[in-house]
Amino acid sequence: MRTMTETEAIKLFKCLADKSRLQILKSLAIEDMYVERLAERLGLTAPTISFHLKKLQDAGAVTSYKSQYYMMYSLCKDVFMTSILEIIQEESDEADLQAKRDAEYRQKVIDAFFEYGKLKSIPAQRKKERIVLEEIAKAFEPGKEYTEREVNIIIADFHDDFCTIRRDMVGEGLLEREGSIYRRTDPLFS
Amino acid sequence: MMEYKVSKLNEYFAEKTAECSQQKVYLLADDRRDEASFWQIRANIYDIFKTILSVAERTQKSDEGANSFFVKKFNEMTNTWAESGKKASDHGDAQKAAIEQIKVETAGEIRRVFEEIWGENNDGN
Numbered sequence: 209m210r211t212m213t214e215t216e217a218i219k220l221f222k223c224l225a226d227k228s229r230l231q232i233l234k235s236l237a238i239e240d241m242y243v244e245r246l247a248e249r250l251g252l253t254a255p256t257i258s259f260h261l262k263k264l265q266d267a268g269a270v271t272s273y274k275s276q277y278y279m280m281y282s283l284c285k286d287v288f289m290t291s292i293l294e295i296i297q298e299e300s301d302e303a304d305l306q307a308k309r310d311a312e313y314r315q316k317v318i319d320a321f322f323e324y325g326k327l328k329s330i331p332a333q334r335k336k337e338r339i340v341l342e343e344i345a346k347a348f349e350p351g352k353e354y355t356e357r358e359v360n361i362i363i364a365d366f367h368d369d370f371c372t373i374r375r376d377m378v379g380e381g382l383l384e385r386e387g388s389i390y391r392r393t394d395p396l397f398s
Numbered sequence: 399m400m401e402y403k404v405s406k407l408n409e410y411f412a413e414k415t416a417e418c419s420q421q422k423v424y425l426l427a428d429d430r431r432d433e434a435s436f437w438q439i440r441a442n443i444y445d446i447f448k449t450i451l452s453v454a455e456r457t458q459k460s461d462e463g464a465n466s467f468f469v470k471k472f473n474e475m476t477n478t479w480a481e482s483g484k485k486a487s488d489h490g491d492a493q494k495a496a497i498e499q500i501k502v503e504t505a506g507e508i509r510r511v512f513e514e515i516w517g518e519n520n521d522g523n
Contacts, residue, residue, distance in 0.1 A: 259496035
């Protein structure tokens with residue numbers, strides 16, 4: 209069984225520090241259940257149960273599967289087999305922590321600027337714009353050649369201002385241009 | 399007449415906001431922080447419509463004008479929340495969907511009370 213990282217452990221503990229979520233877990237410890245059944249059992253509304261289940265899923269405490277017409281939720285028993293002693297004995301590596309902080313910052317920027325895969329606005333700060341552009345660059349296959357029209361179509365899926373984004377991606381070295389042909393640079397993230 | 403209706407609605411808003419605060423305190427004491435924040439969201443919705451009502455009262459000369467102003471704002475806001483909630487559901491974003499549903503439900507309750515009070519045919523005595 210894989211040991212939980214510090215970030216994962218903190219996320220799980222934060223998630224568990226809620227009476228309703230603990231009650232959901234207690235119910236799921238008895239048997240797998242669907243949202244409406246949990247709602248009825250705990251006297252909460254279905255959207256509130258879904259809200260808590262999403263948090264529990266994100267923390268790795270609960271998993272879901274489809275069964276006929278219902279989405280069933282079950283306890284991730286493995287997560288609860290880890291002892292607290294194992295978690296606190298896990299060594300924290302400063303380089304790992306820095307990488308985690310960077311990844312968290314990156315995710316925060318992505319969450320702030322993208323909504324359901326669409327770019328809400330182009331960040332004014334260069335550092336944030338770079339992260340956003342790197343995210344868009346993932347839509348391009350490395351080594352594949354694209355015409356300007358193809359580049360525009362791909363970028364337009366994210367934001368209407370494809371001209372600015374295309375130009376900035378070239379400026380940031382994420383796309384390279386040779387005549388009218390564009391290529392994603394490789395490696396993408398330096 | 400409008401003054402009487404506004405005052406009745408303000409009483410309702412004050413009552414509901416107090417209820418939200420009470421629920422919030424209870425849920426926080428019961429270690430249910432997220433559900434407590436749902437009550438704060440409800441309180442904020444009452445506050446938003448209380449503000450809209452006060453603007454309607456200040457800017458509109460007649461009952462009908464205030465009614466149209468309030469309903470127009472109501473529809474604009476609830477449509478946005480409903481749309482955002484649907485989008486969240488479609489994308490499996492249960493957290494946002496739950497929050498948008500609370501906003502829409504609270505607004506729906508406000509609308510019912512507003513119509514009840516605004517439709518009253520009395521002189522306030």
